[in-house]
Amino acid sequence: MQFIIRFLIKVATVITLSYLLPKFGLIVRVDGPLDAVKVALVLSLLNSFVRPLLEFFAFPITCLTLGLFSLVISAAMVVSADQLLSGFSVGGWLDAAIFSITFSLISSLVERFIVEDAVN
Numbered sequence: 001m002q003f004i005i006r007f008l009i010k011v012a013t014v015i016t017l018s019y020l021l022p023k024f025g026l027i028v029r030v031d032g033p034l035d036a037v038k039v040a041l042v043l044s045l046l047n048s049f050v051r052p053l054l055e056f057f058a059f060p061i062t063c064l065t066l067g068l069f070s071l072v073i074s075a076a077m078v079v080s081a082d083q084l085l086s087g088f089s090v091g092g093w094l095d096a097a098i099f100s101i102t103f104s105l106i107s108s109l110v111e112r113f114i115v116e117d118a119v120n
Contacts, residue, residue: 002115005111005114005115006107006111006115007040007041007044009107009110009111009114010040010043010044010103010107011033011036011037011040012110013040013103013106013107013110014030014036014039014040014043014103015030015033015036016106017099017102017103017106018030018036021095021098021099021102026090026091026095026098026099027089027090027091027092027095028089028090028091028095028099029088029089029090030087030088031087031088032087034087035085035087035088038085038087038088039081039085039087039088042081042084042085043077043078043081043103046077046080046081047077050077050080051073051077054073054076055070055073058073071097071100071101072097074097074100074101074104075093075096075097075100076096077100078090078096078097078099078100078103079093079096082096
């Protein structure tokens with residue numbers, strides 16, 4: 001049940017960011033609700049399987065940059081999702097980095113409050 005709640009939070013976050021970020025001049029486009037579900041699914045899969053491999057191989061660079069290279073890896077996951085899906089697009093690496101940071105912050109904060117309340 002928690003998995004479904006977390007996934008729905010991610011879908012809602014994608015939809016919210018696709019409406020909010022263009023108001024700040026960023027290019028983030030999701031064509032519809034079904035595409036938001038696809039984006040959340042692809043990002044979850046990429047972050048579960050591809051990201052750990054990238055972090056393992058990029059560990060020396062991440063140490064040299066004091067962890068800032070992990071932002072590049074996060075942006076790479078969003079750009080990869082952009083390349084894999086036709087109903088989702090971001091304007092570039094900076095837009096992808098801002099999308100990934102806000103996506104992570106919003107979804108983790110909402111998950112923290114909703115999932116903790118559901119458990120307790």
